[in-house]
Amino acid sequence: MAEFAPERVVVENNNLASVLAAANAVKSGTTEKWQAEQQAAIKEAGSGGTPVSCQMAMAAMGTVLYGGILPEAIVISGVISAGAVCGVDYVMNGSVDPKNVIAAYWSGALTRYTGFESTVLINAGSSAIVSYLDGKNPFLYGTIGGLGGAIGYGVGNKLIEPILGEVVNPMWKSLQWEDIGYGISQPYRLSPVPGIVGAAGGGVAGEVFNVVVDPSTPANNKNGAAK
Numbered sequence: 001m002a003e004f005a006p007e008r009v010v011v012e013n014n015n016l017a018s019v020l021a022a023a024n025a026v027k028s029g030t031t032e033k034w035q036a037e038q039q040a041a042i043k044e045a046g047s048g049g050t051p052v053s054c055q056m057a058m059a060a061m062g063t064v065l066y067g068g069i070l071p072e073a074i075v076i077s078g079v080i081s082a083g084a085v086c087g088v089d090y091v092m093n094g095s096v097d098p099k100n101v102i103a104a105y106w107s108g109a110l111t112r113y114t115g116f117e118s119t120v121l122i123n124a125g126s127s128a129i130v131s132y133l134d135g136k137n138p139f140l141y142g143t144i145g146g147l148g149g150a151i152g153y154g155v156g157n158k159l160i161e162p163i164l165g166e167v168v169n170p171m172w173k174s175l176q177w178e179d180i181g182y183g184i185s186q187p188y189r190l191s192p193v194p195g196i197v198g199a200a201g202g203g204v205a206g207e208v209f210n211v212v213v214d215p216s217t218p219a220n221n222k223n224g225a226a227k
Contacts, residue, residue, distance in 0.1 A: 070109065073112060074109045074112045074113075075109065076196070077108045077109055077111070077112040077199055078104075078105040078106065078107075078108040078109030078112075079105065079108075080108060080196065080199045080200050080203060081104045081105060081107055081108020081109075081199065081203045082101050082102070082104045082105035082108065083200070083203075084104070084200055084203030084204045084206075084207055085100055085101055085104035085203065085207045086101050086104075087204070088204055088207040088208055088211060089207070089211065092208070092211045092217075093211065093217060093218070099130050099133060099134070100130060103126045103127070103129065103130045104126075104203070104207075106126065107122055107123050107126045107149075108199070108203065110122050111123070111149075111153075116150070116153055119149050119150070119152075119153045120146045120149045120150050120153070121146070122149070123145045123146055123148060123149025123152075123206070124142045124143065124145050124146030124149065125142065125145075126145060127141045127142050127144060127145020127146070127148075127210070128141060128142030128145065136216065140215075141214075144209075144210055144213055144214065145210065147209065147213075148206035148207065148209045148210040149206055151202075151205055151206050151209050152202035152203055152205050152206025152207075152209075153202060153206075154202075155201055155202045155205040155206075156198040156199055156200075156201050156202020156203070156205070157198060157202065159198075159201075160194075160197055160198040160201040160202065161194045161195055161197070161198030162194075164193065164194040164197055164198065165190075165194040168191045168193050168194050169190045169191055169194065
């Protein structure tokens with residue numbers, strides 16, 4: 001069937017041309033109006049101004065596809081970060097911006113094994129990119145995102161995870177071995193719960209800060225959205 005595809009396209013194009021020609025004969029300017037409408041639709045779809053623009057669709061598709069390629073720990077970190085942002089935005093703003101969720105996923109994934117400085121820089125860059133796409137001030141929102149990343153890192157990695165780790169993994173400070181049978185031992189496996197809860201808590205704390213200080217939120221925006 002594939003070899004007949006070009007002929008089919010030609011026939012369909014000829015049919016469309018015939019219809020447009022007939023319509024144009026009845027009402028002058030019909031063809032030009034149709035062409036202008038199609039060009040406007042294509043431009044709008046690629047501009048990011050539609051509910052699901054081409055860029056958004058590609059970003060979402062790439063995020064889903066890479067989920068099957070990236071290591072499990074990185075994917076989990078990204079999902080936790082995206083979930084935290086989605087939940088906080090919905091509770092505090094009453095809506096969720098897909099761009100923020102996708103950016104949060106990749107921020108969480110990229111900062112899975114990074115330190116404080118890298119976490120701050122990645123969150124700042126992510127916020128700056130999203131704000132630029134929204135037509136806002138990328139420097140302002142990049143700064144807010146960086147500070148939110150710093151707060152999230154401190155709450156999650158320096159507060160929640162260590163405290164919970166002492167309770168859930170009391171033997172983490174000393175190397176322990178567990179017997180798995182047949183005379184074979186392996187290092188004692190630590191529970192991932194402290195890391196998961198810490199990532200979620202840090203994500204929530206950072207996003208709450210972002211929303212609270214965001215000048216374009218309904219609570220802070222009295223005279224129009226910030227630029």
